[in-house]
Amino acid sequence: MTININALDGLTLPGGCEHCQAEQKIDANWGGRGIHRIAITHDNWCPRINGSNRAARRAARRHR
Numbered sequence: 001m002t003i004n005i006n007a008l009d010g011l012t013l014p015g016g017c018e019h020c021q022a023e024q025k026i027d028a029n030w031g032g033r034g035i036h037r038i039a040i041t042h043d044n045w046c047p048r049i050n051g052s053n054r055a056a057r058r059a060a061r062r063h064r
């Protein structure tokens with residue numbers, strides 16, 4: 001199956017993280033020709049962007 005990534009450039013999709021309401025943005029021309037990435041933006045409180053597991057647990061508790 002072939003996906004035309006250029007057709008999806010700039011598209012933002014919900015999801016990408018099991019902890020928060022993350023969004024995934026498709027950047028079709030990130031690194032030049034043929035190189036793309038999907039950037040995931042996490043919520044500020046998300047344990048995935050808060051370093052160690054201990055910090056993550058603390059962050060999760062604080063959020064609740």
Ligand SMILES: [Zn+2]
Pocket residue numbers: 017018019020021022042043046047048049
């Ligand atoms: Zn997240």
